[in-house]
Amino acid sequence: xxxxxxxxxxxxxxxxxxxxxxxxxxxxxxYLLLSVAGIATGYEPANIWTKAAFLAATAVLxxxxxxxxxxxxxxxxxxxxxxxxxxxxxAEPETSGPFSKPQRDENVAHFRTRxxxxxxxxxxxxxISGAIGSGxxxxxxxxxxxxxxxxxxxxxxxxDARPYAWWWVAxxxxxxxxxxxxxxxxxxREFVPLVIGGAWLxxxxxxxxxxxxxxxxRPADLESxxx
Amino acid sequence: xxxxLPDLTQLDxxxxxxxxxxxxxxxxxxxxxxxxxxxxxxxxxxxNLSSHLAKLEEAGYVEIEKKFKGKLPLTICRLTDKGRAAxxxxxxxxxxxxxx
Numbered sequence: 001x002x003x004x005x006x007x008x009x010x011x012x013x014x015x016x017x018x019x020x021x022x023x024x025x026x027x028x029x030x031y032l033l034l035s036v037a038g039i040a041t042g043y044e045p046a047n048i049w050t051k052a053a054f055l056a057a058t059a060v061l062x063x064x065x066x067x068x069x070x071x072x073x074x075x076x077x078x079x080x081x082x083x084x085x086x087x088x089x090x091a092e093p094e095t096s097g098p099f100s101k102p103q104r105d106e107n108v109a110h111f112r113t114r115x116x117x118x119x120x121x122x123x124x125x126x127x128i129s130g131a132i133g134s135g136x137x138x139x140x141x142x143x144x145x146x147x148x149x150x151x152x153x154x155x156x157x158x159x160d161a162r163p164y165a166w167w168w169v170a171x172x173x174x175x176x177x178x179x180x181x182x183x184x185x186x187x188x189r190e191f192v193p194l195v196i197g198g199a200w201l202x203x204x205x206x207x208x209x210x211x212x213x214x215x216x217x218r219p220a221d222l223e224s225x226x227x
Numbered sequence: 228x229x230x231x232l233p234d235l236t237q238l239d240x241x242x243x244x245x246x247x248x249x250x251x252x253x254x255x256x257x258x259x260x261x262x263x264x265x266x267x268x269x270x271x272x273x274x275n276l277s278s279h280l281a282k283l284e285e286a287g288y289v290e291i292e293k294k295f296k297g298k299l300p301l302t303i304c305r306l307t308d309k310g311r312a313a314x315x316x317x318x319x320x321x322x323x324x325x326x327x
Binding site for chain 1: 252253254255256257258259260261262263264265266267268296298299301303
């Protein structure tokens with residue numbers, strides 16, 4: 001799912017943050033949780049439980065965005081550091097411009113601000129497109145927005161610690177078109193980009209994690225296998 | 228002849244040794260790393276890395292801290308200010324000599 005390995009120590013350290021897929025898994029799960037709760041609120045009659053679930057999922061996502069480094073670090077301390085070691089996590093510049101590139105040897109990644117946040121923006125764009133038109137998002141707004149998201153993800157990731165392969169990003173656009181077959185209440189359509197994004201991140205993280213765990217058994221397991 | 232070539236004799240030999248140069252370059256780029264990460268990145272054996280880190284620590288170029296991430300004990304290594312200055316000086320000298 002990545003095109004190249006960053007060559008300098010700083011860029012390699014930034015890419016190392018993604019070696020186990022945990023950042024994608026954490027954000028993917030958060031997005032899926034919010035989108036499932038959000039879609040449920042679109043069905044009539046909305047009841048107190050679906051609204052409460054949506055509020056709870058929103059709170060979870062806010063906590064996740066605010067404390068993502070700590071949450072991911074908690075899992076990495078148990079999973080990754082004993083296997084392949086610890087290196088300082090890459091800085092995530094909050095204010096860098098959309099086209100800013102990290103220096104040649106900078107331990108910097110833009111995962112939260114670019115890769116993950118785009119899906120949240122896409123959700124808002126679908127919502128706004130409804131407000132401009134008939135009042136509710138049209139069926140075609142999701143495929144159009146997801147095609148744009150795919151292009152932005154591809155272009156932005158070129159200079160990042162984890163550049164995406166074109167076919168992997170194209171799946172986002174494809175999923176956007178396939179969502180046309182999903183008969184959802186109009187109010188729920190704004191959450192489709194988040195469903196696609198969450199599933200995309202989770203699939204990528206899960207795939208990476210499985211490969212990582214197979215390639216890097218725990219040192220204790222290696223010792224017991226030798227004796 | 229390149230006038231800066233004689234400067235190469237003034238190179239910091241503590242950093243100039245290939246394994247220590249690798250360790251210094253990695254630490255310069257990443258900020259801090261533990262023993263296991265350095266071992267993987269530099270392709271050194273445990274004993275080899277230990278002895279080179281000890282030399283760098285003795286010279287005051289690297290500081291080594293034992294700390295915990297969760298319940299996992301980690302040996303974190305990072306360059307000191309003296310180490311950064313020495314590496315910058317080393318890089319300047321080599322680049323100047325190469326540039327002619």
